[in-house]
Amino acid sequence: MNKREVLLKGTNVTKVFGHGKKKTIxxxxxxxxxxxxxxxxxxxxxxxxxxxxxxxxxGLLKETSGNIEYLGKPRQLKTYxxxxxxxxDIQAIFQDPFSSFNIFHKVEKLLKDCIKLQGLKLSKKEQFEKMKEACSFVNLKFEELYNKYPFELSGGQMQRLMIARIFMLHPKILIADEPTSMIDACSRSTILDMLLKLRDENQMTIIFITHDVGLAYYVSxxxxxxxxxxxxxxxxxxxxxxxxxHLYTKQLISDVPKIHEEWNLA
Structure with missing residues (x-):
């Protein structure tokens, strides 16, 4: 891993909502x-x-003050x-997969949009193979899903489909906001394994946003x-x-007994 190359850097980043007495930092x-x-x-x-x-x-919210740089330069996000x-280069997976997809678009359209975003000019056969490969990576069968709408899929299938999109887009950075909180334990482990595999294959930077310090410790x-x-x-x-x-860190860790047990046994 080349840790010397900084992809995303923030300095004094601040976000304030509201004004006056209603101001929230x-x-x-x-x-x-x-x-x-x-x-x-x-x-x-x-x-x-x-x-x-x-x-x-x-880049979905504008910082009130401070600076965020990408690849050593201030970000330019004014135009579409x-x-x-x-x-x-920067993609996200959110807690609720159903809110991340247009419910009126079928799976095939959702995946074809990834090909468009990359600006690739592919034949229909090449598009099919690319979508099939992405679904196969997350243990889904494109032939069984392509004609379905998001609401016809389970939460686990939707999370896998989101990772299939990431597989197709090859972003440099993935922001994963509580990506496993709404699925069962078995699916959670599988989703994490898929994300870590993407990191290993593409040298992708992954930023987990989580309340779970145990999960954070094991993957980060x-x-x-x-x-x-x-x-x-x-x-x-x-x-x-x-x-x-910090006292707050100690409090978070104390809520996860398994971490203490592991280090006590070491």
Whole structure:
């Protein structure tokens, strides 16, 4: 892994909603630096600001102040063409897969849109093979799904379909916001394995947004602990779990007995 290349960097990133007495500081002066091929988890309870931060990283929300750089340069997101180019490299998987797809579009259209986004000129046969390959990667059969609408699929199938899109797009960065919270334990393990396989094959950077410090510890190289809009602690995952410095981090870890058991036995 080449950790020296910083793909996404934030300095004093802040997001304020509202004005005056109704003002809410959702994210306050956050710094981050994510490297190629790195797995990062931003961990915090509901309301900590982690999803707002993820939306700013994606370019779906504009930061109130501070700077976010991509590949060493300030992002250019003013025009549709600039945003489209950025979103070719940075994709997201969200908690609710059904909200991520147009319910009036069949699976075939959803996957063909990925080919369009890449600007590829493929024959019908080449398109079919590309969609089939993507579905096969996530253990789905394109021939059984292509004519179905999102509401005809299960939650697990929808999450797999989202990963099939990522397989087709080959983004440099994937932001995964609570991607396994709405599916069963067996599917959760499978989805995580698929995401980690994508990282290994494509040197893709994965940013998990999660409240689950146990999950974060097991999959991540680096942890960012977020409380009330601020990053209160960050560093290598093992270092933070073994020697947490901040009281909030200690509280999160104490809620996951298995982590303590593992280190006590070590």
């Amino acid at each position: 959702a994210v306050s002066e956050v710094d981050f630096a994510f490297h190629r091929g790195e797995i990062i988890s931003i961990v915090g309870e509901s309301g900590s600001g982690k999803t707002t931060l993820a939306k700013m990283m994606m 063409a600039q945003r489209k180019a950025y979103w070719k 190289d680096t942890l960012y602990i977020m409380e009330k809009g601020k990053i209160v602690e960050s560093g290598p995952a093992e270092e933070i779990i073994i020697s947490p410095r």
